[in-house]
Amino acid sequence: xxxxxxxxxxxxxxxxxxxxxxxxxxxxxxxxxxxxxxxxxxxxxxxxxxxxxxxxxxxxxxxxxxxxxxxxxxxxxxxxxxxxxxxxxxxxxxxxxxxxxxxxxxxxxxxxxxxxxxxxxxxxxxxxxxxxxxxxxxxxxxxxxxxxxxxxxxxxxxxxxxxxxxxxxxxxxxxxxxxxxxxxxxxxxxxxxxxxxxxxxxxxxxxxxxxxxxxxxxxxxxxxxxxxxxxxxxxxxxxxxxxxxxxxxxxxxxxxxxxxxxxxxxxxxxxxx
Amino acid sequence: xxxxxxxxxxxxxxxxxxxxxxxxxxxxxxxxxxxxxxxxxxxxxxxxxxxxxxxxxxxxxxxxxxxxxxxxxxxxxxxxxxxxxxxxxxxxxxxxxxxxxxxxxxxxxxxxxxxxxxxxxxxxxxxxxxxxxxxxxxxxxxxxxxxxxxxxxxxxxxxxxxxxxxxxxxxxxxxxxxxxxxxxxxxxxxxxxxxxxxxxxxxxxxxxxxxxxxxxxxxxxxxxxxxxxxxxxxxxxxxxxxxxxxxxxxxxxxxxxxxxxxxxxxxxxxxxxxxxxxxxxxxxxxxxxxxxxxxxxxxxxxxxxxxxxxxxxxxxxxxxxxxxxxxxxxxxxxxx
Numbered sequence: 001x002x003x004x005x006x007x008x009x010x011x012x013x014x015x016x017x018x019x020x021x022x023x024x025x026x027x028x029x030x031x032x033x034x035x036x037x038x039x040x041x042x043x044x045x046x047x048x049x050x051x052x053x054x055x056x057x058x059x060x061x062x063x064x065x066x067x068x069x070x071x072x073x074x075x076x077x078x079x080x081x082x083x084x085x086x087x088x089x090x091x092x093x094x095x096x097x098x099x100x101x102x103x104x105x106x107x108x109x110x111x112x113x114x115x116x117x118x119x120x121x122x123x124x125x126x127x128x129x130x131x132x133x134x135x136x137x138x139x140x141x142x143x144x145x146x147x148x149x150x151x152x153x154x155x156x157x158x159x160x161x162x163x164x165x166x167x168x169x170x171x172x173x174x175x176x177x178x179x180x181x182x183x184x185x186x187x188x189x190x191x192x193x194x195x196x197x198x199x200x201x202x203x204x205x206x207x208x209x210x211x212x213x214x215x216x217x218x219x220x221x222x223x224x225x226x227x228x229x230x231x232x233x234x235x236x237x238x239x240x241x242x243x244x245x246x247x248x249x250x251x252x253x254x255x256x257x258x259x260x261x262x263x264x265x266x267x268x269x270x271x272x273x
Numbered sequence: 274x275x276x277x278x279x280x281x282x283x284x285x286x287x288x289x290x291x292x293x294x295x296x297x298x299x300x301x302x303x304x305x306x307x308x309x310x311x312x313x314x315x316x317x318x319x320x321x322x323x324x325x326x327x328x329x330x331x332x333x334x335x336x337x338x339x340x341x342x343x344x345x346x347x348x349x350x351x352x353x354x355x356x357x358x359x360x361x362x363x364x365x366x367x368x369x370x371x372x373x374x375x376x377x378x379x380x381x382x383x384x385x386x387x388x389x390x391x392x393x394x395x396x397x398x399x400x401x402x403x404x405x406x407x408x409x410x411x412x413x414x415x416x417x418x419x420x421x422x423x424x425x426x427x428x429x430x431x432x433x434x435x436x437x438x439x440x441x442x443x444x445x446x447x448x449x450x451x452x453x454x455x456x457x458x459x460x461x462x463x464x465x466x467x468x469x470x471x472x473x474x475x476x477x478x479x480x481x482x483x484x485x486x487x488x489x490x491x492x493x494x495x496x497x498x499x500x501x502x503x504x505x506x507x508x509x510x511x512x513x514x515x516x517x518x519x520x521x522x523x524x525x526x527x528x529x530x531x532x533x534x535x536x537x538x539x540x541x542x543x544x545x546x547x548x549x550x551x552x553x554x555x556x557x558x559x560x561x562x563x564x565x566x567x568x569x570x571x572x573x574x575x576x577x578x579x580x581x582x583x584x585x586x587x588x589x590x591x592x593x594x595x596x597x598x599x600x601x602x603x604x605x606x607x608x609x
Binding site for chain 1: 449563
């Protein structure tokens with residue numbers, strides 16, 4: 001056999017090993033599938049990779065997909081995944097028989113451009129900017145260092161962040177249709193970063209390069225959110241069809257009860273206790 | 274029976290020819306079946322949205338705010354009898370037409386002139402540089418144009434071209450921060466011009482050199498020979514290029530979703546110069562922005578209705594282009 005042929009065989013053998021070994025290992029494990037919110041995704045990845053190293057979690061494997069809160073809820077209701085991840089509260093239009101288990105909390109911050117270092121904004125002012133609008137100029141906003149028109153930036157109606165903003169900051173009313181409806185946290189951040197007159201709302205993890213405004217006198221920080229002083233906090237949920245059972249139940253129990261899980265959540269989010 | 278080249282098609286058949294013929298025929302049929310399946314699928318999904326709204330779906334005079342309607346549809350109760358379907362999509366259709374038409378008209382002019390330059394006037398060195406660059410530009414993915422749009426063009430428009438008084442005049446109605454249909458149309462022009470140039474260059478090259486030489490020998494200068502003979506003869510190809518470019522422009526979603534402002538606003542020509550920097554959102558961008566809501570049944574049906582409109586427009590474009598090309602061929606001695 002030529003040298004080339006031998007080398008080819010070696011490569012093939014190595015590849016078949018790579019393919020078969022994990023498959024064989026996985027065959028014994030039960031796979032928990034998760035799909036849903038892009039906001040919850042980084043958290044669930046961290047939690048799952050830690051859990052499968054624990055005694056109970058050893059027998060399980062994970063397959064985690066994204067897609068958005070509504071995708072997760074629809075997937076789990078149709079039995080396509082074991083857990084749907086949601087960054088919004090249960091809604092009227094949700095399919096019946098779903099159980100929402102809260103796993104963590106997340107802060108939503110109001111942001112403005114760095115050239116507009118607004119210190120504080122009240123819920124009343126936010127309503128006057130994002131509903132109506134009653135306020136269309138920065139000179140109408142108490143404490144604003146700049147003047148000129150206000151460019152409100154928000155999220156599309158389908159996003160979990162839009163839902164949370166409506167329920168927490170706007171008292172249940174939808175933002176006006178004049179608010180730019182961006183399709184991701186990153187786009188809101190980018191728009192406010194480049195527009196001196198912009199104001200928007202994003203998840204705490206997306207506040208680099210912009211001015212973070214205090215809400216009702218409390219700064220939007222992880223510490224204030226954990227101590228429940230900060231008002232703009234929403235919940236992350238794991239959604240199951242019926243009460244969680246088997247591996248899913250063990251996983252969710254571990255998240256809500258173990259100290260290790262708490263520590264992981266506390267890196268960027270707000271633990272439940 | 275003869276084909277275009279005047280060659281005899283029928284003849285003694287050999288077996289491998291026959292086999293290739295069957296295989297290729299089967300492949301072509303699969304493509305046809307796929308397209309038919311896709312159209313049926315989209316229309317079946319989209320039907321409730323059209324049937325609930327009737328002509329108001331398309332009507333410029335139906336009123337209502339398209340973003341509010343989207344929110345209401347998204348928040349429909351889960352009981353199928355109470356699904357909300359009200360959708361007056363004219364602002365989105367208007368934005369699609371406005372952006373696409375502007376981009377295609379500008380880029381047609383650009384493409385024909387630059388193709389003439391490349392074929393007839395450019396020095397050899399420049400031509401050899403230009404052609405590969407044009408082909409490379411035609412292949413750049415749209416998301417890259419979107420990023421450049423957000424980071425450079427939108428920012429430039431917002432910082433330097435829009436005055437504070439212009440902003441204040443529409444405060445509370447539309448945010449003039451650079452995200453606008455004008456920027457979308459501008460970048461779209463840059464995206465589709467290279468495709469058109471590439472097609473028109475090939476067409477101008479295909480014009481028999483004798484035709485142009487004939488007119489030059491009659492004393493006409495190079496520019497007139499090019500314009501009256503080559504460009505005239507290449508008209509069917511220019512139409513074909515414009516149709517292809519329009520199809521790409523119609524379906525462009527990511528870039529437009531990033532730079533056009535994400536508001537279902539209807540830019541008003543009556544506003545004067547501000548008109549060009551007013552926000553808008555075309556159909557394809559709306560589908561991309563709201564794809565997360567596909568799990569809500571009536572909302573998904575509304576998005577499929579947008580898709581159906583785009584699909585039908587693309588089909589009409591193709592047929593229209595084919596018809597115009599045929600008419601043009603009847604009037605010109607065309608090599609193409």
